[in-house]
Amino acid sequence: MPVSSAYRPDLRFAKLGPEFADPVRPASFPREIVRHRNQAAAATVGLDGLTDAEWRAHFARFEPLPDNLDPPLALRYHGHQFRVYNPDLGDGRGFLFAQLREEGSGRLLDLGTKGSGQTPYSRDGDGRLTLKGAVREALATAMLEALGVPTSRTFSVVETGEALVRGDEPSPTRSAVLTRLSCSHIRFGTFQRHAYFERADHVGALVDYVIETYYPDLEKAEDRPAALLAAVVERSAVLAARWMAAGFVHGVLNTDNMNITGESFDYGPYRFLPRNDPNFVAAYFDHTGLYSFGRQPETVFWNLRQLAGPLTLVSPPEPLVAALNGFGPAYRRALAAAMLARLGLEPRDEAADVEVANAAFRALAEGGAPLRWEPFFFDWFAGLASEKRALDGPRAALYGGQAFAEFRKLLAGYEPDRPERLAAPMFQAPEPEELIYEEIESLWAAIAERDDWGPFEAKLAAIEVARGAWALAPTGP
Secondary structure, rough: OOOOOOOOEOOOOOHOOOOOOEEEOOOOOOEEEEEOOOOHHHOOOOOOOOHHHHHHHOOOOOOOOOOOOOOOEEEEOOOOOOOOEEOOOOOOOOOOOEEEEOOOOOOOEEEEEOOOOOOOOOOOOOOOOHHHHHHHHHHHHHHHOOOOOOEEEEEEEEEEEEOOOOOOOOOOEEEEEEEEEEEOEEHHHHHHHHHHOOOHHHHHHHHHHHHHHHHHHHHHOOHHHHHHHHHHHHHHHHHHHHHHHHEEEEEOHHHHHHHHOOOEOOOOOOOOOOOOOOOOOOOOEEEEEOOHHHHHHHHHHHHHHHHHHHHHOOOOOOOOOOHHOHHHHHHHHHHHHHHHHHOOEEOOOOOHHHHHHHHHHHHHHOOOOOOOOOHHHHHOHHHHHHHHHOOOOOOOOHOOOOOHHHHHHHHOOOOOOHHHHOHHHHHOOOOOOOHHHHHHHHHHHHHHHHOOOOHHHHHHHHHHHHHHHHHHOOOOO
């Protein structure tokens, strides 16, 4: 392949050694139809110049990129699944394919796969991914990126021509292999695995690797494991807060689905809230509501405590407890900041910002079932600069209650942040861009029934337009 000057491989993970991953080979697929190619993401790592044939070679057959991993690596990890420890995990249908430096920032980024075939950790699985699953993940990552949530990016989707049987959707169904661009594939469960085998040396090696690779400012910390935990606590608090402000429900918040760089990834069952409901769940099998919308901050904190457990092998407990105690204040600050960003307001001070964020949640609750989540932020974007638009709009009747009177009163103390964003065409429309379940199902139906990819591509384009209108701070890779 013609190598761009922006292409900079950097094989960091392999230096950890054979105890952390297993070399694997990708599956061979009968078809290679490129359904989604993220050129913007590819440009950041110098791969936007690939021809179609080269793209298929690297992201359908997974022929190694120049000077990169050969063969790819299935990462080893354990984890708590619905708070039950499972030592039989690991990359069961994916692998780490490449590591590259990002153009401009120089950050190390991973290219990882989903649906690329069986590995030593597949158990009874076929190592495959449904095409519907790939479509859903591409939509999720695009929407979350637009809403300012730290997230992996869907880099490539290739339809692979197999008929898959699944128990939770109509079968046989079409197959795909997905490649994602992420900051890191090191999960909380990666640490848990080595603690399970009482390998303090491996936990220490992970701490050193993560600090050197992702948190170099912690190199000289007096207690490096505790300093690392504090940094992960901070980033995880930001992630949880931005999920909440985005009205996003991850669905399966196991410790193997959280990573040490604080980004959202690996989207199976997920939902965006149709309306404010703390008990809303994304996974049909979450019968107790463990991972419901309102419990996500609590769950993130529980998972952080499980990360702290392995670190006790290499650090005294007191500084680790102190690091964990930072989650509550960090989450409150991050939630207030995230809510103000969603409302297009300039922050003032922490107490006032928390008050207006809480008022927004109370207003959403008062609006009840008729008030959808995303339209609320759409109507009140830029605060009182949008008051006339909100009160003349289709939801005006919902904004007359006491909680809304309190919310509007608090808005009077805030200046809009970049009010010129209201001139964007999206804010001239009566409805915002959103991604609720029924629309995702409709987009998939067009593909499944007519092989019509037009609505899917149009939706990704519309989300990109919304991202430009919201212009929220970029996060994630």
